[in-house]
């Protein structure tokens with residue numbers, strides 16, 4: 306099965322020399338990691354995703370922005386089967402994600418994607434290192450010493466080596482979120498999905514999490530980031546996607562989209578969020 310054949314060329318975002326730093330450092334590759342074709346989602350009779358076409362390529366960093374209730378979380382959750390889409394097709398690295406799949410059938414597809422939530426979702430009864438190595442041990446059946454070595458490497462990466470043996474309750478929100486990122490990385494996923502990873506944090510803790518995310522982006526991680534952090538969207542992402550009422554209204558180069566939005570809805574949204582940042 307080759308999902309790339311089913312995608313129109315219009316969906317392919319050209320690389321431009323005027324792109325963001327992330328593009329300059331790590332060229333987006335052709336390999337398609339996530340592909341959604343005409344995806345619809347209903348909750349009861351509420352139509353929350355409407356014919357969404359969405360594609361993420363290897364090493365691409367996509368910022369998903371839009372008003373509250375527009376369907377950002379739902380779209381992200383459909384990508385790893387946490388929500389079942391009603392119609393349309395989703396492929397993760399070429400593998401069809403059928404909404405009728407059982408949890409067991411979903412498992413190998415899910416492990417291709419690491420998810421970071423607003424509220425961290427760490428296991429409270431496990432230490433930091435245990436949180437990080439749980440999935441590699443259980444899902445990947447990685448030998449314990451190898452998992453420990455990986456866990457230590459990832460904790461060093463997010464700057465938390467000294468916290469390896471403490472429980473999450475002893476961590477600040479920013480530290481918890483960095484552990485959650487290390488935990489997502491431990492499965493060596495093809496892409497990382499972030500759902501407002503800094504929204505639950507005190508303002509002074511936002512920077513440390515964004516820094517880790519920025520480093521990941523510059524290293525060439527493939528990322529989809531639902532965020533209200535417009536600086537991150539503008540300066541770090543390769544592409545910004547604006548979604549409103551379950552529809553992708555506009556997407557493109559971050560600098561261009563922020564400077565010159567083509568659609569009135571995008572313009573109004575940006576004016577509103579940027580004015581609250583000023």
Ligand SMILES: Nc1ncnc2c1ncn2[C@@H]1O[C@H](COP(=O)(O)OP(=O)(O)OP(=O)(O)O)[C@@H](O)[C@H]1O
Pocket residue numbers: 348351353371372373374375376377378379380
């Ligand atoms: N489990 C559910 N059952 C019913 N309706 C839901 C459910 N989850 C989400 N919705 C509805 O679907 C719509 C999209 O919700 P979603 O959480 O995806 O929005 P969002 O863009 O992530 O918003 P926010 O910025 O507030 O997080 C909303 O109208 C929401 O009320």
Ligand SMILES: [Mg+2]
Pocket residue numbers: 377378379500
């Ligand atoms: Mg949401």
